[in-house]
Amino acid sequence: MLKTQLDDYIKKYETTDFIKDDPVQFIHRFKNKKDIEIAGFIASMFAYGKREVFIEKLNYIFNLMENRPFEYVKNFNYKSNNIKNCDYRFSKDCDFLQILKILNTLYGENETLESLFKYSYEQKKEVWQMFQGVVDYFYARVDLPVTKGFYHLLPNPEKKSALKRLNMLLRWFVRKSPVDIGIWDFVPKSELLIPLDTHAAKISRKLELLTRKDNGYESVIEITENLKRLDPVDPVKYDFALFGYGVNNKL
Numbered sequence: 001m002l003k004t005q006l007d008d009y010i011k012k013y014e015t016t017d018f019i020k021d022d023p024v025q026f027i028h029r030f031k032n033k034k035d036i037e038i039a040g041f042i043a044s045m046f047a048y049g050k051r052e053v054f055i056e057k058l059n060y061i062f063n064l065m066e067n068r069p070f071e072y073v074k075n076f077n078y079k080s081n082n083i084k085n086c087d088y089r090f091s092k093d094c095d096f097l098q099i100l101k102i103l104n105t106l107y108g109e110n111e112t113l114e115s116l117f118k119y120s121y122e123q124k125k126e127v128w129q130m131f132q133g134v135v136d137y138f139y140a141r142v143d144l145p146v147t148k149g150f151y152h153l154l155p156n157p158e159k160k161s162a163l164k165r166l167n168m169l170l171r172w173f174v175r176k177s178p179v180d181i182g183i184w185d186f187v188p189k190s191e192l193l194i195p196l197d198t199h200a201a202k203i204s205r206k207l208e209l210l211t212r213k214d215n216g217y218e219s220v221i222e223i224t225e226n227l228k229r230l231d232p233v234d235p236v237k238y239d240f241a242l243f244g245y246g247v248n249n250k251l
Contacts, residue, residue, distance in 0.1 A: 009244030034070040044169035091149030160217040168195035
């Protein structure tokens with residue numbers, strides 16, 4: 001009964017109409033793969049707090065980039081940058097400046113976010129350790145003054161938080177659906193982890209998909225394993241079902 005109900009919510013909410021109010025909208029603005037990768041990476045980092053506020057901030061950032069994120073990153077010069085008013089909640093302009101400087105180095109070495117994530121995944125064949133490798137790459141290249149906000153934009157997997165935004169980014173790039181764009185194929189859909197925030201955790205407890213009281217790494221694993229019982233091949237599609245359940249039950 002639970003599977004039938006949740007599958008119905010997926011059919012209702014995993015549609016192109018979902019895109020316009022979600023941060024996933026930013027990757028659908030571009031056709032070039034490198035533009036999509038960079039846009040998704042930036043959008044996912046800022047996707048916390050009030051949705052209307054961070055979407056407004058992201059619109060500002062992409063307008064600053066003249067809606068050419070790859071060209072902007074490739075030609076970025078931190079000494080003559082135009083990073084102003086890109087601060088958001090915990091992060092400051094200097095934190096975003098450092099992110100862009102590291103992206104400039106990455107793409108300047110004929111690498112991409114895909115190659116970085118792929119290399120990290122191939123070392124361990126495990127998503128959480130892949131995130132650790134990616135985050136370590138950025139942490140090791142901090143060479144400008146940053147605040148704690150830099151580490152909020154890219155949280156450390158070692159701290160065992162839910163890593164909601166990184167898991168959301170991976171869902172966007174690995175799954176192929178009316179919403180998710182499916183440009184990466186080195187991680188199987190079956191290995192994706194649920195993007196968990198407090199709202200999704202509340203719904204998961206209501207549906208008895210989660211028994212733990214915390215909203216960290218172990219809870220992500222528990223929910224994902226329970227969703228695999230409903231669909232072992234594509235468990236994270238139920239992210240849309242949790243959203244739909246919350247909407248329909250006003251949770």
